Amino acid sequence: MIGAGAVGENAADRVVQGGLTAVLVEAELVGGECSYWACMPSKALLRPGTALHGAQAVPGASEAVTGTLDAAAVLKGRDSFTSHWQDTNQVEWVEGAGIELIRGRARITGERAVKVAGLDGDDYALTARHAVVLANGSTPSQPPVDGLSEVEYWGTREATSAKEVPKRLGVLGGGVAGTELAQAFARLGSAVTLVARSGLLRNFPAEAAELVAAGLRADGVELRVDTKTRSVHRNSDGSLTLSLDGGDTVTVDKLLVSTGRRPALDGLGLESVGLSASDGKPLAIRTDPTGLVAEAAGNGDGPWLYAVGDAAGKALLTHQGKYEARATGAAIAARAKGELRGEPEPWSRYAQTADEHAIPNVVFTDPELANVGRSLEQARKDGYNASSVELPIAVAGSSLHAKNYEGWAQLVVDEDRKVLLGATFAGPDVAELLHAATIAVVGEVPLDRLWHAVPSYPTISEVWLRLLEKYGL
Ligand SMILES: Cc1cc2nc3c(=O)[nH]c(=O)nc-3n(C[C@H](O)[C@H](O)[C@H](O)COP(=O)(O)OP(=O)(O)OC[C@H]3O[C@@H](n4cnc5c(N)ncnc54)[C@H](O)[C@@H]3O)c2cc1C
Numbered sequence: 001m002i003g004a005g006a007v008g009e010n011a012a013d014r015v016v017q018g019g020l021t022a023v024l025v026e027a028e029l030v031g032g033e034c035s036y037w038a039c040m041p042s043k044a045l046l047r048p049g050t051a052l053h054g055a056q057a058v059p060g061a062s063e064a065v066t067g068t069l070d071a072a073a074v075l076k077g078r079d080s081f082t083s084h085w086q087d088t089n090q091v092e093w094v095e096g097a098g099i100e101l102i103r104g105r106a107r108i109t110g111e112r113a114v115k116v117a118g119l120d121g122d123d124y125a126l127t128a129r130h131a132v133v134l135a136n137g138s139t140p141s142q143p144p145v146d147g148l149s150e151v152e153y154w155g156t157r158e159a160t161s162a163k164e165v166p167k168r169l170g171v172l173g174g175g176v177a178g179t180e181l182a183q184a185f186a187r188l189g190s191a192v193t194l195v196a197r198s199g200l201l202r203n204f205p206a207e208a209a210e211l212v213a214a215g216l217r218a219d220g221v222e223l224r225v226d227t228k229t230r231s232v233h234r235n236s237d238g239s240l241t242l243s244l245d246g247g248d249t250v251t252v253d254k255l256l257v258s259t260g261r262r263p264a265l266d267g268l269g270l271e272s273v274g275l276s277a278s279d280g281k282p283l284a285i286r287t288d289p290t291g292l293v294a295e296a297a298g299n300g301d302g303p304w305l306y307a308v309g310d311a312a313g314k315a316l317l318t319h320q321g322k323y324e325a326r327a328t329g330a331a332i333a334a335r336a337k338g339e340l341r342g343e344p345e346p347w348s349r350y351a352q353t354a355d356e357h358a359i360p361n362v363v364f365t366d367p368e369l370a371n372v373g374r375s376l377e378q379a380r381k382d383g384y385n386a387s388s389v390e391l392p393i394a395v396a397g398s399s400l401h402a403k404n405y406e407g408w409a410q411l412v413v414d415e416d417r418k419v420l421l422g423a424t425f426a427g428p429d430v431a432e433l434l435h436a437a438t439i440a441v442v443g444e445v446p447l448d449r450l451w452h453a454v455p456s457y458p459t460i461s462e463v464w465l466r467l468l469e470k471y472g473l
């Protein structure tokens, strides 16, 4: 396994559980991006603000919570969630799971052959008996903004590990990372301006994204959407000035650039197994449902090169990468034992079938945005005879949850089979509603049976009943 992030760890674990041996090669910290610079620290920065705002929205409790966030305590809590950027516990887990660890940077030198430049100064040449798995994550993209490469700016690593809260923070990019971190820092006390060349959270239904935008505005974030950033320059006092299309400028003390990520495929030696970039585009790979890399030399004769998680580029999310890793690890072990030949059955334990139908996504802003499966547009594009039903979330559970609760929900229905293709919820604390939708999509639960899944009264889940009623059940 090249890369000991959450995904590599899971692939190695499954392989060992399947009776094989596994070596994890890690160039930085065991646990990867999610543990130290992504999911965990960003959620640790967001959660205190959500808890405080949640209490402030409940009459009776709001009178008791009249202060603001303690930024120093929030940063301290974040430090604890990242184990102070030490991977001792994760290394213990790896050893306990019977997995070998080599610290160093790996590259592929041929079929089943990996060379590691060890952090101890030694080189290691490894030959896999069965498989090599790319689980080495993704790298941030740098947008083509004049002057950006000449100034110091924050990526998500610097933002999630920040030791201080900047007075003025600029955020470039209106995706998930930009939106979450803009709100986290606004609530910690920064004056935040978020510049997005298109809208905010464009991959989600507009009604849901608009609720998040309203939440950010309420926290004082200045949103400059549909605005291109032309250039950036550094001023003599160290601040940075962004020049926007239309002539406006924004001056900030720190600039976070969060304009997407792509699989980290450069410098991995993939050209040695016939995989190279063409037409001036970055190298891209395709994987089958077991994670097997298409067109890698030798994969046709005896499957050996797999990619999972961010490196595979199907879904840049920890939980989905770990799911891919479980399927791939199981497939490698089964192929080694001759229990699996060719492609596996969809929805079997060797196949990453949910990647095609049900990727759950939560944006941990306040309000939250939670989504699984296909949007109406995607469903129609993919050839489904799809319809949708949507509603504001206004049930007894939501009105009890917070004063002036505002939320929105949508179900996307396959009209031919009368099953759900997707669902979206936006509103305070809707993330926990998502798994019910994921189960309904993965289980292809017929709507007339879903009707019998009665939501408890008074919970926010009662919106399910309202949606099904509006659909006509
Ligand atoms: C700010 C932010 C917040 C996020 N929040 C969430 C969230 O809340 N929920 C969620 O599901 N996802 C979230 N994500 C996405 C999530 O972090 C990734 O999907 C996840 O980390 C991918 O795991 P991975 O194991 O594939 O890659 P990584 O975690 O990147 O691990 C890859 C590992 O490979 C190592 N490596 C790379 N190249 C080599 C090499 N040549 N040799 C040896 N080792 C190598 C790296 O050092 C790294 O440790 C967030 C991302 C960001 C940026």
Ligand SMILES: NC(=O)c1ccc[n+]([C@@H]2O[C@H](COP(=O)([O-])OP(=O)(O)OC[C@H]3O[C@@H](n4cnc5c(N)ncnc54)[C@H](O)[C@@H]3O)[C@@H](O)[C@H]2O)c1
Residues within 6 Å of the ligand: 142, 143, 144, 172, 173, 174, 175, 176, 177, 178, 180, 196, 197, 198, 199, 201, 202, 258, 259, 260, 261, 316, 317, 361, 362, 363, 364
């Ligand atoms: N809660 C979560 O699960 C969570 C949180 C943060 C990040 N992530 C994952 O990490 C990955 C990276 O996050 P992200 O927000 O950087 O990526 P993203 O793909 O979600 O958003 C990137 C944003 O940058 C914009 N952009 C791209 N090029 C630009 C340019 N040249 N100028 C201006 N804007 C530009 C895009 O329009 C988009 O709005 C995502 O794939 C996401 O799935 C997940």
